[in-house]
Amino acid sequence: MPRETTPAQDLIRGIWEENPVLIQMLGLCPALAVTNTVKNALAMSAATFFVICCSSVLVSSCKRFIPREVRISAYILVIATFVTLADMMLQAYAPVQHKELGAFIALIVVNCMILGRQEAFSSKNTVLRSLLDAIGTGIGFTIALLMLGGFREILGIGTFFDIPLFGSNFEPWVVFVLPAGGFLTLGFIILGMGYFEERKKAGNAA
Amino acid sequence: MSDQTLFSIFFSAMIVNNFTLALFLGLCPFMGVSARVETAIRMGLANIFVLVLTSLSAWVLNTYILVNAPYLRIISFIIVIASLVQIVEMVIKKVSPVLFKQLGIYLPLITTNCAIFGLAIFQTNRSYDFLQGLTFAVGAGLGLTLALVLMASIRETSELSDIPAIAKGTGLTLIIAGSLSLAFMGFAGLL
Amino acid sequence: MNDKSSADTLVVTPPGAEPASQEPVEKNVSTFRLVATLAVAGILAGMLIAMVNEHTKPIIDAYRAEQLRIAVYEVLPGAARYTTFYLVDGELNPTLPDGAKEVEYKRVYVGFNEEGGPVGVAVSRGESGFQDVVMIILGFDPVGGKLTGMKVLESKETPGLGDKIFKDKAFVDQFFAGPELPLVSVKAGSGKGEPNEIDSITGATISSKTVTRIINNAVEEWMPLLQQGIPEDEQP
Amino acid sequence: MNDSSIRVTASPHVRSAESTTRIMWSVVYSLAPVVAASIWFFGPSAVLVLLASVAGCLITERLFGSVRSSLADGSAMITGLLLGLTLPPGFPLWMAFLGGAFGMAFGKLIFGGLGQNVFNPALLGRAFLQAAFPVAITTWPSKPESWWTLQGDNLALPLMSPVVDAATEATPLGNLKFGDNPVITPLTDLLFGTTAGSLGETSAVLLLLGGLYLAFRGHLNWHIPVSILVTVYALSGLFYVIGISQFPPLFMLFSGGLMLGAFYMATDMVTSPVTNKGCWLFGIGIGALVVVIRIWGGLPEGVMYAILLMNALVPFINRATQPRKFGSPPRRVAEKKKEGGP
Structure with a gap:
């Protein structure tokens, strides 16, 4: 059995190198829709983290019993179950955040990132490695959301985690908490990353 | 039942709260399949079709089956949507092989398109009735198509421009999307 | 997007070496087994969800009821308790007909003071604002024709601008100062001191007008019914 | 020059007197009366706002523009002037500068510069400002008593709010509507x-x-x-x-x-x-x-x-x-043929 990656790589890969949002452009819907404040970004990340870890563990431990023909349906079923659980628990224990995130909690089901990890990794690997992979992907997702949420909240509201940063006279750039600001912020981040890539390439060539 | 008029539901879903540009639903095809106008139009039409079917099924589920178990909503919606897409795929394959060839690759993509699932959830949360749900689905579908086609035609023209290296691909697409979203803000309050 | 994600991933095992498909031909899996697997999975999932639901539902319901209670007391200052009346066949009724579903009936919350006299009526109503539906609960006194309070329950109005309809204390306080109905929305500072004027928020005229419009429409809808007499509370 | 009597050059071979630069500058000239009028009506505020937005555009073009784009063709100047002309006189200068920079960078340069952009850069800059600072951009100060007085809050510090307390007036459209x-x-x-x-x-x-x-x-x-x-x-x-x-x-x-x-x-x-x-x-x-x-x-x-x-x-x-090529069949017929029709 060819083993091309070490467990450590499983964990680290998803955090930056294959960051689900910033590199692979997966799970953009939640990444843009609920990141107008850091708090919302964190709540969304936590719910997604829970779903992806549980799904990966369950899928990798049950892969033996799932016939190939219905595997996608089975994964969706697993994911939907955990999303429902996350939804209910958030509603019960963090009702304010639940109200803020609204329907986008339910929409974790169709986050392609989660289904992608099940199909590409958990269905073929051991429980431990699938868990590591899920944790890595989850952390990568969280980092991306916090970057987006931080940028948008700091400029758009003038606060970070509800703590005012600039004093009362700051003029918030409302656009960044609006949908257009979501696209623009992610665009800025991607452009910034592209800029560093180019510099690195230029540096290597020289 | 919601108090909204059909016109305002339609207009809101299509323009003012455009699924893609304001709610970020259906971003995967928006980023992925929006390089050619023809493809974008077909993808949009396939989406409208599935959206309408989804709206119908979600209404049936909500009205007759999930009344006593609303907590099974997410799981039943996603199962119904997944099977629906599968059935549509099979039916189209049988009935019109030409259409199947044209739509073929897009249909499976639709299952994980957040717009479809989002429609079912929003329709439920806003307690739309049968007709309101249908209007919502058509409006949302046309809105998706509009966003896809605009994006595709802009990307097609930009193909020949000297885009700076750092902006090639996703960077430019996101900035265009942001600009479109800014422009669509002009419709705010038009309800 | 699917194909992209799988293509990006390192292939760890070739498909043939998977434990699940050690049989040479996968087509041997019977339809029965496919259906059975999904059915078992579905039943297990359903049971798990139902169990957690049993646990969380009371918490969620209690929270919702508490939120509603707080909102009703907030918009009906002076109320010691309130009773929910449902609109059944054009009449207000504290109970629903047998087998009727609660969500299908419009309702008002009538507030009573310590002595059992009616203080006012609270109703909730949603209409489209600048972005999406704005949901409001408002309290008013049908006899005096005055508003007693207003609270925004749901709104997606522009952050930093339209959301002042519930964040700007000066704007909200106007609704608790007992303005006369129907309300008129005027530009801040240009009012003539009439008792039914509400100063709108600078830069968020539409959102401000939405609030007054919703209140006026709600009052208009319920007033005729309530002027025939506010229902008395049977319980002490 | 070499001694060959035949010169090989790339097309175009016939050049008209028209050039981008010429057209652009004549647009700038045609705006002169409007600019003059805005200064006449709004005093030094108009000068400052126009200068700020022009500076935003020129500096961004200079910093991030590719080698081919140059300031001399006047297009950045026009974008800046047009953006400035759409702003209220009391607009904070830092916002006007920001609008110019945004419009230039994301309305034009990111598409590859002059001639390749999709959105009008001046308007994109303004749309950004409208979304970012909705109150400041719809605040129309009343005329001050002296022509020399600044209108409104031009000098608000960067990132800081203007003081909206100044006396304001509605535009004809705003007045009729709201x-x-x-x-x-x-x-x-x-x-x-x-x-x-x-x-x-x-x-x-x-x-x-x-x-x-x-x-x-x-x-x-x-x-x-x-x-x-x-x-x-x-x-x-x-x-x-x-x-x-x-x-x-x-x-x-x-x-x-x-x-x-x-x-x-x-x-x-x-x-x-x-x-x-x-x-x-x-x-x-x-x-x-x-x-x-x-x-x-x-x-x-x-x-x-x-x-x-x-x-x-x-x-x-x-x-x-798209006009069809001379002699080619109308599009419908062409499409039918492509699909393998008779």
Whole structure:
């Protein structure tokens, strides 16, 4: 059995190198829709983290019993179950955040990132490695959301985690908490990353 | 039942709260399949079709089956949507092989398109009735198509421009999307 | 997007070496087994969800009821308790007909003071604002024709601008100062001191007008019914 | 030079006296009366706001523009001037600068510079400002007593709010739409610009003159402004006559940024359609959107959004109105053949 990656790589890969949002452009819907404040970004990340870890563990431990023909349906079923659980628990224990995130909690089901990890990794690997992979992907997702949420909240509201940063006279750039600001912020981040890539390439060539 | 008029539901879903540009639903095809106008139009039409079917099924589920178990909503919606897409795929394959060839690759993509699932959830949360749900689905579908086609035609023209290296691909697409979203803000309050 | 994600991933095992498909031909899996697997999975999932639901539902319901209670007391200052009346066949009724579903009936919350006299009526109503539906609960006194309070329950109005309809204390306080109905929305500072004027928020005229419009429409809808007499509370 | 008598050069071989630079500078000249009028009406504030937005555009172009783009062609100058003319006189300078920089960077340079952008950079910059600072950009200060006094909050520190307490006035459109005592501003005020409004949108006469000059020189496609103005007049006239709008058609034509938009923004050669048929579609679309947004929208003015939205449609319009190659069959027939028809 060819083993091309070490467990450590499983964990680290998803955090930056294959960051689900910033590199692979997966799970953009939640990444843009609920990141107008850091708090919302964190709540969304936590719910997604829970779903992806549980799904990966369950899928990798049950892969033996799932016939190939219905595997996608089975994964969706697993994911939907955990999303429902996350939804209910958030509603019960963090009702304010639940109200803020609204329907986008339910929409974790169709986050392609989660289904992608099940199909590409958990269905073929051991429980431990699938868990590591899920944790890595989850952390990568969280980092991306916090970057987006931080940028948008700091400029758009003038606060970070509800703590005012600039004093009362700051003029918030409302656009960044609006949908257009979501696209623009992610665009800025991607452009910034592209800029560093180019510099690195230029540096290597020289 | 919601108090909204059909016109305002339609207009809101299509323009003012455009699924893609304001709610970020259906971003995967928006980023992925929006390089050619023809493809974008077909993808949009396939989406409208599935959206309408989804709206119908979600209404049936909500009205007759999930009344006593609303907590099974997410799981039943996603199962119904997944099977629906599968059935549509099979039916189209049988009935019109030409259409199947044209739509073929897009249909499976639709299952994980957040717009479809989002429609079912929003329709439920806003307690739309049968007709309101249908209007919502058509409006949302046309809105998706509009966003896809605009994006595709802009990307097609930009193909020949000297885009700076750092902006090639996703960077430019996101900035265009942001600009479109800014422009669509002009419709705010038009309800 | 699917194909992209799988293509990006390192292939760890070739498909043939998977434990699940050690049989040479996968087509041997019977339809029965496919259906059975999904059915078992579905039943297990359903049971798990139902169990957690049993646990969380009371918490969620209690929270919702508490939120509603707080909102009703907030918009009906002076109320010691309130009773929910449902609109059944054009009449207000504290109970629903047998087998009727609660969500299908419009309702008002009538507030009573310590002595059992009616203080006012609270109703909730949603209409489209600048972005999406704005949901409001408002309290008013049908006899005096005055508003007693207003609270925004749901709104997606522009952050930093339209959301002042519930964040700007000066704007909200106007609704608790007992303005006369129907309300008129005027530009801040240009009012003539009439008792039914509400100063709108600078830069968020539409959102401000939405609030007054919703209140006026709600009052208009319920007033005729309530002027025939506010229902008395049977319980002490 | 080598001694060969035949020179090999790349096309084009026939050069007209027209060049981008020439056209651009004549646009700048045609704006001179409008700029002068805005300074006449609004005093030093107008100068400062215009300078700030021009500086935003020029500096961004210089810093991030590719080698080929240069400041000398005047296009960055025009973007800056046009953006400045759409801003209120009391606008904080740091915001005007930011708008110029945003419009230049993300409306133009990211598409590869001059000639390749999709959205009008000045308007994109303004749309960004409108979304970012909705209150500041709709605050129209009342005229100060002395011409020399600054209007409003030009000098607000970067990132800081302007003080909105200054006395304000509504624009004719805003007043008619949201005012407590809506009045239809008399036509003479609109024509000569004695109303509140953005720097460049108050005097309809001067804008018309500048536009006519450009059209006469052949630097703008007259199809576009004509189709916009005709559509606005006809549509708003219709709605006014059947009584569902309170805006008289002539008021619609001469108020707000319609003249500025129709002559200077919509006609931007890069972001308007190629064919005349396309231009008519484009103009009619802008006109219709202006009327719809002004009458039913959440904002008093819709010219900027109308043009941006139609900008987004231009690639599609160009596709749809592509003239067919001489001698080729009409498109329907061609498509049928492609699908393997008889």
